[in-house]
Amino acid sequence: MAGAGKAGVAAVRLRAASKVYGRGASAVTALDAVTLEIPRGSFTAVMGPSGSGKSTFLHCAAGLDGLTSGSAFIGGTDLSGMNETQLTKLRRERIGFVFQSFNLVQALTVEQNMMLPLRWAKQKPDAAWREEILRRVGLADRAGRRPSELSGGQQQRVAIARALVTRPDVIFGDEPTGALDTVTAKEILALLRSCVDETGQTVVMVTHDPGAASYADTVVFLADGRLSSRMDNPTADRVAERMTHLGAWA
Numbered sequence: 076m077a078g079a080g081k082a083g084v085a086a087v088r089l090r091a092a093s094k095v096y097g098r099g100a101s102a103v104t105a106l107d108a109v110t111l112e113i114p115r116g117s118f119t120a121v122m123g124p125s126g127s128g129k130s131t132f133l134h135c136a137a138g139l140d141g142l143t144s145g146s147a148f149i150g151g152t153d154l155s156g157m158n159e160t161q162l163t164k165l166r167r168e169r170i171g172f173v174f175q176s177f178n179l180v181q182a183l184t185v186e187q188n189m190m191l192p193l194r195w196a197k198q199k200p201d202a203a204w205r206e207e208i209l210r211r212v213g214l215a216d217r218a219g220r221r222p223s224e225l226s227g228g229q230q231q232r233v234a235i236a237r238a239l240v241t242r243p244d245v246i247f248g249d250e251p252t253g254a255l256d257t258v259t260a261k262e263i264l265a266l267l268r269s270c271v272d273e274t275g276q277t278v279v280m281v282t283h284d285p286g287a288a289s290y291a292d293t294v295v296f297l298a299d300g301r302l303s304s305r306m307d308n309p310t311a312d313r314v315a316e317r318m319t320h321l322g323a324w325a
């Protein structure tokens with residue numbers, strides 16, 4: 076896979092990962108024995124019809140939710156053995172999140188929002204690193220602004236800056252371009268792509284949009300909680316065709 080640096084341990088690994096919500100007659104198997112490795116320095120899109128388990132996959136892989144059985148690893152760390160305090164620390168220090176809704180703190184400036192994870196992790200901000208991230212996300216001249224003074228695309232850039240600031244092992248995106256117009260979405264996808272190509276980040280992104288998925292190195296398709304197939308070097312057309320095959324737009 077393109078850019079798969081640091082050979083060895085995968086950035087994200089699921090082994091026979093299952094998640095069942097509820098019990099008895101009302102139980103729903105949202106993830107069904109998914110086994111998958113995502114290499115470091117790669118960009119993976121997760122697709123599938125509504126209800127196929129994409130959000131559950133993301134939440135379990137990122138330690139936001141626990142598995143019913145099987146295991147999930149971030150690098151060499153097995154999440155299944157961790158308590159909530161350990162998981163919180165791991166999420167703060169080794170994982171970045173970018174959501175559809177930007178989740179910025181309106182009372183704080185761009186720079187303060189971006190530095191929040193360092194404050195939570197009680198790490199010292201480094202001026203050179205702060206400048207580099209602001210430059211990389213194209214917000215060097217907006218550091219003192221509040222989110223309400225920014226466009227949607229700029230707000231998502233702040234969220235990406237915030238996701239990058241702890242130099243995480245993996246950035247998980249849940250429909251990060253879902254609330255943006257097409258042109259702005261492309262800029263954000265190009266930024267995520269550059270995080271992979273230029274700094275060797277690992278990005279895992281849930282999306283419904285074949286165009287967004289085409290920025291990834293690999294697309295994994297879920298259906299009924301199972302890993303149904305994968306596609307390397309995806310194009311929007313091929314992804315759309317595969318989704319039609321899965322009945323996503325029936």
Ligand SMILES: Nc1ncnc2c1ncn2[C@@H]1O[C@H](COP(=O)(O)OP(=O)(O)OP(=O)(O)O)[C@@H](O)[C@H]1O
Nearest residue numbers: 096097103105123124125126127128129130131132
């Ligand atoms: N907290 C929950 N309690 C019960 N069932 C749930 C819960 N969360 C998800 N599910 C069920 O698990 C299955 C997978 O849901 P999930 O949200 O992971 O799918 P998805 O592919 O992300 O869907 P969408 O594209 O519509 O967001 C669905 O059948 C859903 O109804």
